[in-house]
Amino acid sequence: MKRIGLVLWVFLLSGLLFAEGGKEKAAAKQKYPEKPIEVTCLFGAGSAADLIARKFSDLASPILGVPLPVVNRTGGGQSVGYTYVKNAKPDGYNVVWTSNGLITAYYQGNIDFKQDAFRSIARISYEPVSFAVKYDAPWKDINEFVDYIKKNPGKVRIGNSGVGTFTHLAAAALEDFAQSQVVHVPFGRGLAFASLLGGQIEASSQLPSEVMAQFEAKQVRIIAVTSKERVKSIPEVPTLMEKKIPIELILWRGLAVPKGTPDDVVAVLEAAAKKVVESEEFKKFCDQMSIIPAFLPAAEMDKFVDADEKFTGALMKKIGASKR
């Protein structure tokens, strides 16, 4: 008798384990979407990418009529998440919250595929990189800072979020412009400014949202951003272009699905994305996070990513960060 109880218990538990698998089989082909759409985020919970993805899915869910759970598939220099979605069934129920990271991960050798393994749904937002120095630093603006780099090759230390990341690329592009040498110090995501305040590095190359609080508290000065236009939440900060430094770099974020996903599915998701990005609530959220909402439809997004791949690939090769 006891044995039967044990057997039943084991069955119950294994049922728990395989519950997920069973559900998938039952789904027949019907109108899209009819079950939750999983959004794979490549970074950990609480990161900027994660927060934007969660806000997005929160707003998109009532439009699509199904929940859009955000699942963090981190690690492997983004290879874990991208590989997962690439290999998923192209039925629109697996979406990846993508960014430039796809391109940098490819050139760094973390993944063996590029943007052509996916189909774009839309671009959602972009953000520039910001260069910050301590509030009492001797350089008045970015030009003086570049002059200082020129005069002191190999002395200036700029902190970034990791080798081959977008913030590193921006700093390397500045180094390239100055035709001098800079010491690039890789920190974790958004951690460089602690060392900036501690005086261990001269400048940091970070996303604006990562230094905003210190900027407002007058502990650091942001001396330039890398976008074409000034950022709304920090209107007093000039762009590199304005300062006669021909560098324009933006970190874009968007949605993509595995290649082979049918057109009608992409159209449904694209329309929902458009509605979300244009909503007041999302705009307000973007202001708070110091990111810029910037919708691009699927067709244009594919072209945009292709162009960006050429540009970023060339830049990474130039600065020696490419393994291709």
Added chain:
Amino acid sequence: MNMVLGAFAQVLSVKMLLIMILGSFVGIVFGAIPGLTYSMGIILLLPLTFHLPPLMAVTLLLGVYIGGMTGGSVSSILLGIPGTPSAAATCLDGFPLSKRGMAGKALGTALISSIFAGLLSVATLMVVAPIVAKFALKFGPAEIFSLVFFGFSTICGISMGNVLKGLISGFIGLLFTTIGIDPVMGMSRYTFGIGQLISGVDLLAFMIGMFAIPQVIKILSVDESLLTRKISAKVSTQYPSLQELKRMFGLMVKCAFIGIGIGAIPGTGGPIAAFLGYDQAKRKTKNNEPALEGVAGPESANNGVTGGALIPMLTLGIPGDPATAILLGALLIHGLKPGPMLFTQHADFIYGMYAALIVIHLIVLLMQGFGIQLFVKVLNFRKSYLYTTILVLCTIGAFAVNNNEFDIYVMVFAGFLGYFLLKFGFPVAPTVLALVLGPPMEENFRRALILSQGNFWIFLQSPISWFFYLATIFVLVGQVRRSLLAAKVRKGS
């Protein structure tokens, strides 16, 4: 004074109390079940906070954080499987105590020291946050390296009497941390062409496997008649006496401050603090017998981390550990930018949060205090049921860390590794310690060398580094002396 009263008025509404109770409950449950962590609980509740006002949102998540940090001790003590990495050190003495029928006492000690240290850390946060934050900024890569290096000295204390075997076990752990993309240059190491290995070995999956599977094998491989018998007919639910608590008071204060300090330094966190706390406890009890101190030490250290980690999070916007990283995100979502301005512009929010922290601690104390009577009943389950359930929960937990199937294999592998290590008399705690300390040690070592452009003097430049190196030498000398003494005693007898 008005500010403080106002803050409590803000917090003591029915809605807020419900939020705090919900948060604490989720935290305790996620902390107590092996395989589920409070970080997962926080992630689960994060979307809910989008629709709440800022103070409520943060309070809900803080409840999970504190409840989880406290609840993590439950499965450590009762089952010998840490509910969270921060509770790994609690297993070392807690589990043997519970096997001796002192589960109630151990759980009570864990709860009281957790809450005490948590409240002390909140007090520190309220009074001296800006000063602590300023000091924490002095910890550059070289200084963090020296701190982590010091952390390794605790291997002496967790080696179950055999330091050589402890060191070997520690090195095995270090070897596993080298797998995957290296933290500085992004090179793949020791992946043998297996794509999944490029993200390295997940600490949580590895730890669950290492603690849980050897036990399951051990229990299920014994005589079948044992399986159907209940483990211990009588589980004492006796709480620790006032005298015992008095005896440990000094230790609890000391470990709480260790936790606060470690929590305030970005890039460290709960597990390191807990192992240091355990080391302190062992120094106090001298012999290798499991003692209540061995529970109070790590538990006060890891709860000290909660308030400590909030210091850099609130004053600088730097998260001290994964949980505060998510909290930081929750603040940003509501347009609150952590940093010096938060204290001047949103003082009502800050004070409300302080009040909430205090109330949450009291709620967790009550909830888990009653819970202990229930938790210990777990030991009355038949082992065959209990351990199959644990195995399933661990498998789900390992998967849920990164939603990655591969981590289940990591867990199983770690389990068998742990089984054979234990079989040949190697302690597994040093392996887990090395897995915790390895990555920050390597990262900060290399980052420091990049900063100094290859000059090793950077490691000896600051008094902070010297302090930790000297402390390490102190511990090692003490260990050698103790070993020699023990050898002499053995010879004499």
